[in-house]
Amino acid sequence: MITTNELEERNATVGHSDTLLELKDVKKHFPIKTGFLQKNVGQVKAVDGISFSIKKGETLGIVGESGCGKSTAGRTLIRLYEPTDGKIIFKGKDISHLSEAELRKDVRKDIQMIFQDPFASLNPRKTLRSIIREPLDTHNLYKGKERDEKVEELLEKVGLDASFINRYPHEFSGGQRQRIGIARALALHPEMIIADEAVSALDVSIQAQIINLMEDLQEEFGLTYMFISHDLSVVRHISDRVGVMYLGKMMELAAKKEIYSNPLHPYTQALLSAVPVPRKKGVAKRERIILKGELPSPANPPAGCVFHTRCPAAFDLCRQVVPDFQEVKDNHFVACHLYK
């Protein structure tokens, strides 16, 4: 038994009493296999040592371009991928080595996921009833008729008519399907939802509906979100804090206002300047930083800072030494040699 005092003390030493999830130097490397014998010839360092924490009730946005490892990070932290190295601490407990059964009992229920393509992630041969009931069946929540009532309640929560319960996914539009995906994620009363490009495939008017819905649900259920997206405007709108990834590394992490108004890392600066913005008359165009070259392969990342090959500010040290991910201002973390 831990007394309240001890608990408080422990929290004080950790520093964040309200931390829900913490990643410590998490790595996920995929082997590259080739030939008949599937010989291991190297590895893709999809996620290469990232550390951050998510507080209860907040929305952490993760942005980056394709191949930066943002989706892999999301999948690794709920153990859909086995982490190669590092620690994942959820509610004070290290879950990086739990068995499947333990995971199902303790973790899966609390962290749910919404995916980009709502059609690919819904079984076309099942009705809404069985799609949304499935998590309840698996985890043996509620009994008999109560389960169906629960499904109807969830449908209404996400703005769908309860009478749709016997219909199939193909009868719905993209936005409605994404609502179904959200209803399924909510079924188990999770504490946290990982949304992986959840609104990227939707038209803008529908995208706004889903974003508003996610914000309403967060308020109602006190949800914690990890919102993975390539769309910097959407991430700005929905997040409290934002992390920027590049080639498997976290480059910068800060509160939303701070990172968008005062980006420190040259990559963040270039990324933000590249987003085209609807202009009104008389408003000056922003300075654009056009990045040269292409994204290096994560199978063979550059030595030193992974961004140095495209960085306009790179100097000798950048080519040799990997910069630490450090706090340079209050809660503003950056991995760059420019800030010491």
Place this chain on the structure above:
Amino acid sequence: MTALLELKNLKTYFKRKKIEIPAVDGVDLVINKGETVALVGESGSGKSITSLSIMRLIPSPPGRIVDGQINFNGQDLAKLTEDELCKIRGNDISMIFQEPMTSLNPVLTVGEQITEVLTYHQGMSKTMAKKKAIEMLELVGFSRAKEIVDDYPHRLSGGMRQRVMIAMAMSCNPKLLIADEPTTALDVTIQAQILDLMKDLSKKFETSILIITHDLGVVSEIADRVVVMYAGQVVEEALVEDLFENPLHPYTEGLMGSVPSIEEDLDRLKSIEGNVPAPENLPAGCRFAPRCPHKFDRCTAEMPQLLKINETRAARCFLYDSKEVPQ
């Protein structure tokens, strides 16, 4: 300014289960020489079908241009034979698509694909064409053009493939370039490179561009004029600055309210209620009426015409009809 392309009452219908579906339903559109026009709308608005109709690339059956004129440089493309069209496609009008990999041939080198256009349309010899292909690749920003020309498309990244597509599309110095969501599949930093390139090239060669996109940021970056489509019809037309300054049609207004800003924090997004109507089941009256926050009785009873507001602006909405008493 002289019009290079003029669509008059273009109607492209698709036949499905014996019902004619109006994918494009009476579109008027003008593109002047050297001008970049953006065609904006959500999925199902008919923007891509409009562009395919201009190129006469509508699969038939089930699709058919039912009515209207496509006046290009003094010719009505809607009346041309397939042979005559072949002389125009890729020569006077060329097109680039969203997914460059599906539009490049994976078993031919980049060079072979660019030279094909040149030998076919310009009657160049193979060596001449290859020289020109390398020149074009340099123009679109490849520093190693001489090596790239012998590479296969799978060796290139998405942004590089799109640049190859642009090199190919521009190689015959077309009068009109149609770009259907050219940067949608690309990352933002690469998108910025491609948009810059398109702007440079259109200035250099005085090429008119019709860009089809759903991204209002891209519109403001590249276009001179905007045409907004909804459910197969043009609902608003304006100069770029005017549109962002003051959108007239409630749909345009809703579209802009739906996009979160990267520069300021909004409390809540103004979404548009409901969904785009299915083209086989369009509402009577104004097609946007069921989702419109300003609708009144006349909107559900009668179809509004595209009303000319001034020289450069038009909106398909009764709110701007002088007969209507201001509310």
